[in-house]
Amino acid sequence: MTAESSDAEQAAPRWLSAAEMRAWRGYMDANQRLLDVLNRDLQDNHDLSLADYRILALLSEAPDGSLRMSDLADGVLSSRSRLTHQIRRMESQGMVTRSTCVEDGRGVLAVITDEGRARLVDAAPTHVAGVRRNLVDLFTGEQLEFLADAFQRIGTAIGNR
Template identity: 65%
Template sequence: MHPESSGRAPAETRWLNPAQQRAWRSLMDGHQRLMTALNRQLQHDSDLTIAEYRILVLLSEAPDRSLRMSELADGVLSSRSRLTHQIRRLEAQHLVRRNTCLEDGRGVLAELTDEGMRRLESAAPGHVDAVRGNFIDLLTPAQLEVIADVFGRIDEAIGHRDG
């Protein structure tokens, strides 16, 4: 982006230098390609999207394999309306069911069914192979540590700002 195209005075905008722009564009392109490859693998092998897989993983790790919908939305970084749509699709496949929260009667719980656990267990090996082949095995341990540190820092900073 150039100053002329933004409509703002150049002094107001801190334009990216070539190294910063290279890093930013590499992140955007690499992330898009990685998520596309992982999504394609999951859909082909397991008829799940990466978003649905992530929901099943979070539910599988939760006590009693269930979470309040609001907690699940926060966990998958999704809006409540988007999550509701995804849960409906998973319910139609008998992978998840919704129940009323017994603690207060107002909340709704999403619960992983036995069929959902079976599908997740079936999908996991192929997904892990795809994560390794498209990400983990391409990097050194030091590079992986840097990525974890960098995105942990970004997640924390934006999470505090948005939360």
């Protein structure tokens, strides 16, 4: 914590206005509901969690189907220890393997398997349909552009702190 941020936190709080509170609570509720429904769709139809799906998607998009565990953790916004447990579970289901990074011999790579690719391909239509039904199709193109810009702005601001 910087001196500047700790001073700001010690000052009198800037309480949220009714409009700000409505926006904040609306975001919190909608975000939780959206993630829950997308996770449930994948669990019920493909025995995958949304976290599994995100990992498989990132690995499938990597040029050789593998990423350093540290890069994968950053990509899915997870702690390294949580990701290690997740990868271990996915490895036991045959969706990924782990190997040593040949560049330095110290890093560990997560590698998508043929089984992982097959499960991703099978689950992708369900996931995309859920994203469309519960988010994309609710907005105009202009509204989606605003949402994308807003969330990028939030991500950048938090990432720069």
